[in-house]
Amino acid sequence: MTTTSTERSLDRASRIDQTDFRHVMSHLPTGVVAVTGVEPVTEQPVGMIVGTFQSLSLDPPLATFSVARTSTSWPKVRSGGRFSASVLAEGQDGVCRSLSRKSGDKFADVAWHASPDGSPRIDGAVAWIDCEQVQELDGGDHVIVIARVLRMSTGPGEPLVFHKGRLGSYRDPIAA
Numbered sequence: 001m002t003t004t005s006t007e008r009s010l011d012r013a014s015r016i017d018q019t020d021f022r023h024v025m026s027h028l029p030t031g032v033v034a035v036t037g038v039e040p041v042t043e044q045p046v047g048m049i050v051g052t053f054q055s056l057s058l059d060p061p062l063a064t065f066s067v068a069r070t071s072t073s074w075p076k077v078r079s080g081g082r083f084s085a086s087v088l089a090e091g092q093d094g095v096c097r098s099l100s101r102k103s104g105d106k107f108a109d110v111a112w113h114a115s116p117d118g119s120p121r122i123d124g125a126v127a128w129i130d131c132e133q134v135q136e137l138d139g140g141d142h143v144i145v146i147a148r149v150l151r152m153s154t155g156p157g158e159p160l161v162f163h164k165g166r167l168g169s170y171r172d173p174i175a176a
């Protein structure tokens, strides 16, 4: 049986190295989801990208994702109470880059339309899930957000995929 360098380093250190953990988990492809709302004081669109969005419960309908405690965008989205989760489509890597920026006007080049609650839904996404935040749980250096699903819809196209640190498509990963 072969032993990879990652396995050797973990055996020696007897602990999980953060870089190794990131590297190993990068082998699990994820969707790319824009979590977007309106900040109530400024009434400006706010948001971020998460790769951790998933369904949690069918009855009641709940979704979950995790947010770094260092995120400055999530507290703004949360303050509005309701938000939209847009599942980005292949080719929307520019939207992903804009909304995952730390500073500047994230929405300058991002086309969106309002949900019935007024939350920004990203144009061209493959699915939209409108949510209401219900709970936050401790998740180490992240918080685990639990949200109730209010309504949802789908569009045409294939999803954008994040895999091994690259954005690509379901059928044919894009080179870095």
Ligand SMILES: Cc1cc2nc3c(=O)[nH]c(=O)nc-3n(C[C@H](O)[C@H](O)[C@H](O)COP(=O)(O)O)c2cc1C
Residues within 6 Å of the ligand: 032, 048, 049, 050, 051, 052, 053, 065, 066, 067, 068, 070, 071, 072, 073, 074, 096, 099, 100, 101, 102, 103, 162
């Ligand atoms: C593909 C991808 C997936 C990401 N997934 C997450 C995630 O699940 N949770 C998280 O807190 N940040 C995630 N990020 C980082 C945030 O989108 C973003 O960079 C960060 O929130 C920006 O900082 P701000 O919240 O201070 O605006 C991801 C970024 C990318 C590009």
